[in-house]
Amino acid sequence: MIGFLTLAVFVATFAVIYRWAEGSHLAVLAGAAALVVIGTVSGTYTPIMALRSVYFETLALIFGMAAISALLARSGVYAYLAAGTAELSQGQGRWILVMMALVTYGISLASNSLVTVAVVVPVTLTVCFRTGIDPVPVIIAEIVAANLGGASTMIGDFPNMILASAGKLHFNDFIAGMMPICLILLAVMLVFFERRLGDWKGAEIPVDPVWVQGEALRHRAIDSRLLRYGLIIFGVTVAGLILAGPLKVRPGWIAFVAGVTALGLGRFKDDEFFSACGGTDILFYGGLFVMVGGLTSVGILDWAVNWLEGITAAHDRVRAILLMWMAAAVTIFVGGGTSAAVFAPLAATLRLDGDGQAAWWALALGIMAGSVAALPGATAGSLAMTQYSGFVKRHPELASAAAAGLQFTHREYVRWGMPLMGLFLVLGTVYIAVLAG
Numbered sequence: 001m002i003g004f005l006t007l008a009v010f011v012a013t014f015a016v017i018y019r020w021a022e023g024s025h026l027a028v029l030a031g032a033a034a035l036v037v038i039g040t041v042s043g044t045y046t047p048i049m050a051l052r053s054v055y056f057e058t059l060a061l062i063f064g065m066a067a068i069s070a071l072l073a074r075s076g077v078y079a080y081l082a083a084g085t086a087e088l089s090q091g092q093g094r095w096i097l098v099m100m101a102l103v104t105y106g107i108s109l110a111s112n113s114l115v116t117v118a119v120v121v122p123v124t125l126t127v128c129f130r131t132g133i134d135p136v137p138v139i140i141a142e143i144v145a146a147n148l149g150g151a152s153t154m155i156g157d158f159p160n161m162i163l164a165s166a167g168k169l170h171f172n173d174f175i176a177g178m179m180p181i182c183l184i185l186l187a188v189m190l191v192f193f194e195r196r197l198g199d200w201k202g203a204e205i206p207v208d209p210v211w212v213q214g215e216a217l218r219h220r221a222i223d224s225r226l227l228r229y230g231l232i233i234f235g236v237t238v239a240g241l242i243l244a245g246p247l248k249v250r251p252g253w254i255a256f257v258a259g260v261t262a263l264g265l266g267r268f269k270d271d272e273f274f275s276a277c278g279g280t281d282i283l284f285y286g287g288l289f290v291m292v293g294g295l296t297s298v299g300i301l302d303w304a305v306n307w308l309e310g311i312t313a314a315h316d317r318v319r320a321i322l323l324m325w326m327a328a329a330v331t332i333f334v335g336g337g338t339s340a341a342v343f344a345p346l347a348a349t350l351r352l353d354g355d356g357q358a359a360w361w362a363l364a365l366g367i368m369a370g371s372v373a374a375l376p377g378a379t380a381g382s383l384a385m386t387q388y389s390g391f392v393k394r395h396p397e398l399a400s401a402a403a404a405g406l407q408f409t410h411r412e413y414v415r416w417g418m419p420l421m422g423l424f425l426v427l428g429t430v431y432i433a434v435l436a437g
Contacts, residue, residue: 002042003298009034010291014334018376025280028287035294045297053293055165057252058158059282064255065155066278067262068234069111073119074266075226078107082123096131097138097197098190100124101145105186108149109156110234112281116146117380121387136408137197139384140416144189144372146380147336151368152182154241154251158281159340159367164251166344167360171241171251177361181431182368185424192420229265233258285337292341301345316350317436320359321429323347324366328425331370332377339367358435365428373421375413384408 013031017024032050039045072078085103088095100120107116120142128135150157154164154174163169237258244251259277268276295301311322323346331339343363350359375381388408 002038002044003300005038006035006045006294006298007300009038010295013291014338018333025284025287028284028291032287032290032294035291039294039297045294049297050290050293053296054286054289055162057165057250058161058289059286060252060256060259061155061161061164062158062278062281062285064237064252064257064259064262065110065112065161066281067259067266067276068230068237068255069115070268070272070276071226071262071266072111072230072234073115074223074268075230076222077227077230078111078115078119079123080222081107082120094194094197096124096127096133097141097193100138101141101186101190104142104145105149105152108146109153110238112157113143113146113150113378113380114383116149117143117384118387121384122391125388125391135388136412137193137416139388139408140413141189141193143378143381143384143413144417144420145186147368147371147378148182148186148189151364152179155255157336158285159336160364161252162285162337162340163344163347163360163364166340166348167357169357169360170245171238172245173357177357177435178364181361181365181428185427188423188427189420192423193416196416226266230262233262233265285341288338288341292345295342296345301342304346316359317433320350320362320432320436323350323359324362324369324428324432325425327363327366328370328373328421331367332373332421335377336367336371339370343367358432361435362428362432365424365432369421369424369428372424373414373417375410375417378413378417381413 009031013027016027035045036047036050039049040047081103082100085099088099100123104116104120107119121139124138124142125135128138147157151160152174154160154169154171160174160178164174237254240249240254240258241251243249244254263273263276266276274280292301323343327339327343330342340363343366347359347363371377375385385408
């Protein structure tokens with residue numbers, strides 16, 4: 001009975017998040033509190049057990065990388081890179097997509113998808129409407145590239161931070177295990193868009209010449225002091241993360257010290273401080289870990305492990321691939337961070353003959369594939385949609401141009417995202433089969 005009640009609270013919490021995404025951290029905290037109360041009353045999940053279920057290293061990673069990203073973003077370097085890249089495309093649709101996708105991937109290697117999309121999408125909208133090109137495929141390519149960039153490194157997205165803590169993985173592990181396949185998938189994505197869009201002639205949309213003459217890409221002035229501090233802190237942090245394994249230091253605490261330093265040098269205003277610390281994300285994932293701990297305490301995750309072992313017999317390679325596909329399916333609806341927290345205990349049970357870390361890469365690839373399939377799974381998908389709508393509202397003279405092109409809707413995103421998820425899963429299956437021996 002307690003198990004069913006615990007599962008019901010978990011499902012209800014994410015049903016609320018699916019419907020009202022903006023207050024997701026509050027919903028998770030409420031769900032976590034409910035599970036602790038249920039567990040305390042039933043004797044199955046005490047507050048001490050809840051505290052022990054939290055991956056504090058992951059929270060330290062989130063804090064540290066959020067602070068460093070906020071410092072670099074405040075310096076103006078991300079906006080400068082995005083605007084400069086857009087101008088180098090010279091208004092050619094094909095090159096706008098390719099170059100903006102590449103710069104998005106590059107920024108996402110070290111910065112979370114929300115920061116990346118917040119920077120590149122406004123620039124993309126301006127350059128696409130200036131040149132009469134439908135911006136929707138470009139934005140979708142940027143969302144996918146952001147997910148691929150985040151999946152390539154330990155510090156690029158929240159799911160990888162969770163997996164790093166759960167699997168005791170290091171920075172170098174992700175570079176060796178995830179970056180090669182993500183670069184291959186990035187190339188596949190660009191070929192996919194090239195094939196689907198052809199020569200781009202059909203994507204041209206009418207824009208009022210008066211708006212084009214009055215609108216220009218704005219190169220935000222770079223604050224050299226903040227940029228210098230940000231690059232030094234980032235460089236030292238990456239060096240520390242690379243050496244963390246040999247020095248037997250956990251990466252989270254290196255990131256934490258770097259984050260404290262970034263906050264001290266960034267001189268953030270009071271209303272910027274909470275966001276610069278990654279406060280909302282820390283609350284969300286702290287509550288999520290408590291909720292997953294509640295599922296573990298009543299045996300739900302043990303049941304899932306036994307079920308997975310039962311249907312795959314002794315074939316660990318098949319089990320890892322099945323885990324990847326399961327994680328992709330779940331991520332579509334609940335997002336990558338939740339999938340990482342839920343499936344990490346299952347990945348920890350797999351022992352493969354080949355690469356001993358292949359189970360973690362299978363899970364990471366599944367989460368990444370699910371993240372590109374639909375907007376609810378894409379970390380920054382909702383933000384990109386909001387930016388698109390807000391841009392058109394701020395420029396009513398573009399309404400007819402936007403209407404002439406494809407609208408940025410959930411259905412339109414799925415039309416691109418679902419086939420890409422299929423391609424990524426097929427290639428990921430081959431990759432894991434080879435790694436697993």
